[in-house]
Amino acid sequence: MNKKTNWLWGIVFIAVGVMIVLVPMLGLSINLMHMIWTVLLLLCVVSNIKYRNWFLIVMPLCLAVWINRSYLQIEDVLSFFPLMGAGVFVSIGLSIIFKDHSYRYNHIRYHRSGKHADYTKQSSHDESVINIDTALSGSAQYIHSQNLRLITAEVSLGSLQLYLQQAKLDPEGATIKLDVSLATLTLYIPKEWNTQVDVSSSLGGVDEGFHERDYNLPKLLITGEVALGNLEIIYI
Amino acid sequence: MKIHIELIEDDNDEEIVIKTKDITKEIKDIQKFIQNRLKGVKRLVLYKGEEELYVPVENILFFETSEDSVYAHTKNDAYMVKHRLYELEKELPEYFMRVSKSTIINITKVMSIQKNLTSSSLVRFMNSVKEVYVSRMYYKELKLRLHERSYYE
Numbered sequence: 001m002n003k004k005t006n007w008l009w010g011i012v013f014i015a016v017g018v019m020i021v022l023v024p025m026l027g028l029s030i031n032l033m034h035m036i037w038t039v040l041l042l043l044c045v046v047s048n049i050k051y052r053n054w055f056l057i058v059m060p061l062c063l064a065v066w067i068n069r070s071y072l073q074i075e076d077v078l079s080f081f082p083l084m085g086a087g088v089f090v091s092i093g094l095s096i097i098f099k100d101h102s103y104r105y106n107h108i109r110y111h112r113s114g115k116h117a118d119y120t121k122q123s124s125h126d127e128s129v130i131n132i133d134t135a136l137s138g139s140a141q142y143i144h145s146q147n148l149r150l151i152t153a154e155v156s157l158g159s160l161q162l163y164l165q166q167a168k169l170d171p172e173g174a175t176i177k178l179d180v181s182l183a184t185l186t187l188y189i190p191k192e193w194n195t196q197v198d199v200s201s202s203l204g205g206v207d208e209g210f211h212e213r214d215y216n217l218p219k220l221l222i223t224g225e226v227a228l229g230n231l232e233i234i235y236i
Numbered sequence: 237m238k239i240h241i242e243l244i245e246d247d248n249d250e251e252i253v254i255k256t257k258d259i260t261k262e263i264k265d266i267q268k269f270i271q272n273r274l275k276g277v278k279r280l281v282l283y284k285g286e287e288e289l290y291v292p293v294e295n296i297l298f299f300e301t302s303e304d305s306v307y308a309h310t311k312n313d314a315y316m317v318k319h320r321l322y323e324l325e326k327e328l329p330e331y332f333m334r335v336s337k338s339t340i341i342n343i344t345k346v347m348s349i350q351k352n353l354t355s356s357s358l359v360r361f362m363n364s365v366k367e368v369y370v371s372r373m374y375y376k377e378l379k380l381r382l383h384e385r386s387y388y389e
Contacts, residue, residue, distance in 0.1 A: 138356045138369045166314045
């Protein structure tokens with residue numbers, strides 16, 4: 001868990017504790033167990049949006065709907081197994097369209113293998129391999145690496161501007177791997193660089209300015225996917 | 237109001253004297269402007285590769301830090317600085333202001349601020365494609381300082 005997630009869970013648990021005391025005191029007709037389960041299920045949904053683990057987004061939503069069916073007045077409309085079945089099919093469909101990235105689990109394995117120091121080092125903008133992860137915020141990052149080989153940039157529910165004016169590519173070339181979902185990513189790249197764009201988009205856009213590249217320079221390959229977002233490449 | 241400059245001998249102290257009949261807002265503004273211009277370092281030692289440069293601070297758009305290093309950004313270039321951000325904050329003139337954990341900007345070079353749905357707002361600089369984000373904590377103070385910007389120009 002990171003600091004932001006800790007705060008979220010902490011605040012939710014405090015709120016649930018307060019509600020357990022307040023609901024009987026105020027004589028409210030709310031089923032406490034329903035409320036607690038609904039909150040926990042919604043937390044599960046929110047914490048999996050970033051990783052696009054569709055099963056853990058859709059199925060908890062279906063369970064929350066089922067638990068609160070009386071408040072939503074759908075008792076006579078839907079029964080349990082059809083609702084769960086629909087959830088399974090929707091999860092599968094979304095997973096096919098938008099590939100899920102269980103980085104959380106890969107990240108944990110990476111930590112356990114004892115390579116935490118290397119991972120931290122790779123986050124510096126002076127190194128040859130740089131990892132940038134932006135979620136629910138805006139960020140402008142300036143890359144100063146003098147032998148850039150790889151940038152992996154994940155942006156979700158926010159915006160990222162990446163400036164490469166001061167960077168130099170490794171003589172073997174470099175790659176930028178993007179994963180943009182519900183977000184905007186803008187790349188500022190020197191116009192003479194030998195840049196090749198190979199990005200797929202689903203319900204998103206890729207805007208690339210015109211530039212005359214120098215084919216004698218090392219190649220920069222931009223690859224990855226944009227889902228429900230926008231990638232803009234500006235040559236300067 | 238006349239402006240008169242008098243050259244003095246080397247062994248005399250330099251001073252600026254404003255002769256006025258009344259201390260008006262205009263006089264206070266002039267005083268504040270002169271004080272701000274005199275305060276703070278005028279040039280910084282910056283590094284680019286093996287080269288050591290002496291750059292006037294008014295040419296710097298902002299300072300940003302990543303992991304281990306601090307960089308000073310001009311319109312088209314960036315240089316390494318051998319100071320920490322908190323050290324720069326103390327030495328730089330008043331028209332430099334911290335706007336996030338990792339950024340100090342020159343407010344005289346700000347062209348616009350764009351409010352964002354996320355927790356930070358986007359600052360654009362004059363005649364440059366470079367941009368930085370202002371965190372929510374510093375946004376109000378930045379707006380206030382930008383309104384007072386005429387004192388620094």
